[in-house]
Amino acid sequence: MASGSLIPTGSLRMAKLEDISNDFLREEVETFVTREDERENLIARYTAATPKMQAIAAGVVSARHHDVDAMTADALTTGTSALDVMDHGLIAGMALVGIKFRDMKIFVPEVLACARAMKAGMKHIEPILVASGIAPTGKVIMGTVKGDLHDIGKNLCIMMLRGAAFQVIDLGVDTSPDDFIEAVEEHGANIVGMSALLTTTMPNMAKTIEAFIDADLRDDVQFMVGGAPVTQIFADEMGADGYGDNAVECVDLAKKLSDENG
Amino acid sequence: MAEQNTTNIARQGVSHEELCERMQEIEHIFGAISDSADSHIKTTCPYRDAAQRCTAKFECRFVARNGPHKGRCGWDGSDDYQLGWFPPQPAMEKRI
Numbered sequence: 001m002a003s004g005s006l007i008p009t010g011s012l013r014m015a016k017l018e019d020i021s022n023d024f025l026r027e028e029v030e031t032f033v034t035r036e037d038e039r040e041n042l043i044a045r046y047t048a049a050t051p052k053m054q055a056i057a058a059g060v061v062s063a064r065h066h067d068v069d070a071m072t073a074d075a076l077t078t079g080t081s082a083l084d085v086m087d088h089g090l091i092a093g094m095a096l097v098g099i100k101f102r103d104m105k106i107f108v109p110e111v112l113a114c115a116r117a118m119k120a121g122m123k124h125i126e127p128i129l130v131a132s133g134i135a136p137t138g139k140v141i142m143g144t145v146k147g148d149l150h151d152i153g154k155n156l157c158i159m160m161l162r163g164a165a166f167q168v169i170d171l172g173v174d175t176s177p178d179d180f181i182e183a184v185e186e187h188g189a190n191i192v193g194m195s196a197l198l199t200t201t202m203p204n205m206a207k208t209i210e211a212f213i214d215a216d217l218r219d220d221v222q223f224m225v226g227g228a229p230v231t232q233i234f235a236d237e238m239g240a241d242g243y244g245d246n247a248v249e250c251v252d253l254a255k256k257l258s259d260e261n262g
Numbered sequence: 263m264a265e266q267n268t269t270n271i272a273r274q275g276v277s278h279e280e281l282c283e284r285m286q287e288i289e290h291i292f293g294a295i296s297d298s299a300d301s302h303i304k305t306t307c308p309y310r311d312a313a314q315r316c317t318a319k320f321e322c323r324f325v326a327r328n329g330p331h332k333g334r335c336g337w338d339g340s341d342d343y344q345l346g347w348f349p350p351q352p353a354m355e356k357r358i
């Protein structure tokens with residue numbers, strides 16, 4: 001996937017770089033987008049966007065989540081369509097972020113910050129997705145289990161899940177079984193994702209599932225597990241409902257479990 | 263706000279299919295980002311930002327603690343960056 005274009009080719013009209021009115025976006029495209037097909041697509045996208053939408057895209061690219069939050073809310077309440085906000089604002093911005101990251105112009109910390117900005121905008125689109133019967137596909141509680149402080153992989157999974165319109169409640173690291181239970185009860189989530197990177201903390205996944213059984217809540221939730229030392233066999237043994245090897249699999253799995261939940 | 267948005271959308275008549283397409287597009291972008299992340303972390307510390315600052319919340323041995331470059335990543339790329347994340351291994355002789 002990494003070698004393919006990050007922007008699907010569509011029926012976007014031809015336009016020139018100079019036509020992008022937002023100075024920041026124009027400079028970003030000029031400086032960072034070298035692939036001809038991607039450059040053409042982004043130029044077409046940005047020139048088709050109103051200054052307001054370009055500002056949202058620029059906000060995502062520069063990771064200004066408060067601004068994206070406010071600008072998206074304002075655009076939607078003043079009559080801009082959700083499709084326009086996504087096409088010419090949020091998605092248009094994130095597409096450029098993906099390109100810069102692939103080409104190593106920005107790194108993991110910046111991408112996480114940009115994803116946070118996009119999330120701030122998507123928050124306002126969620127009710128629309130719900131109204132149209134799409135999302136949130138489900139509510140997911142994610143946490144690294146008790147005794148374990150590794151969270152890079154978990155955070156990548158969360159970023160992906162949010163990108164796929166899941167509502168994610170992040171419990172962070174060192175999450176006790178009680179914390180998971182409390183979160184499920186508080187948020188009414190139906191999927192719990194647990195991450196563990198240490199062989200010594202992997203058993204805490206099983207302990208968490210046991211705690212849900214003891215609390216008579218096991219039937220209310222589905223567990224997905226992951227992390228470098230975790231395997232499908234281990235997941236089966238502990239009675240988890242699914243195992244994912246990476247962030248993409250995590251999303252596929254969450255979708256599958258969510259469908260099973262009805 | 264949520265209610266207002268929903269009413270707005272109902273008025274705009276955005277179709278389910280159109281929204282699905284957008285969600286697929288978002289997934290495509292994030293999928294590519296995840297792929298890039300998997301490959302980048304083999305050669306670059308995931309805590310190092312574009313300005314070479316360290317964003318880790320733990321104390322990496324490579325981070326500059328004082329001076330004008332305080333907070334900057336001092337990993338030079340020669341060894342594995344993860345060596346900075348753990349305390350130095352005790353020398354073998356000492357253990358015997």
Ligand code: B12
Pocket residue numbers: 147148149150151152153154156157193194195196197198199200224225226227228229243244245246247248249250253300303320344347348
């Ligand atoms: C980064 C790191 C740290 C950092 C963590 C910082 C942080 N904020 O995460 C720090 C320095 C704090 C650290 C500390 C320790 N670490 Co450490 N650490 C690592 C390291 C180098 C990378 C882990 C990582 O981030 N990988 C990258 C991410 C992207 O991959 P990932 O987590 O596997 O996640 C992917 C998938 O697994 C999956 N996934 C993850 N979670 C989930 C969840 C679900 C539901 C799904 C579906 C999928 C999924 O998707 C993710 C994205 O693709 C590993 C070595 C390694 N190469 O794995 C050691 C490693 C995990 N650490 C190890 C050890 C021993 C420790 C310490 C005990 C060291 C010490 N002596 O103090 C402490 C323990 C602290 C604690 N209590 O947790 C050992 C574990 C050995 C073992 N078999 O148990 C390892 C393997 C290093 C080694 N070779 O010895 N560590």
Ligand code: SF4
Pocket residue numbers: 307308309310311315316317318322323324325326334335336337343346347
């Ligand atoms: S100082 Fe250490 S943890 Fe921080 S960015 Fe550099 S190598 Fe990574």
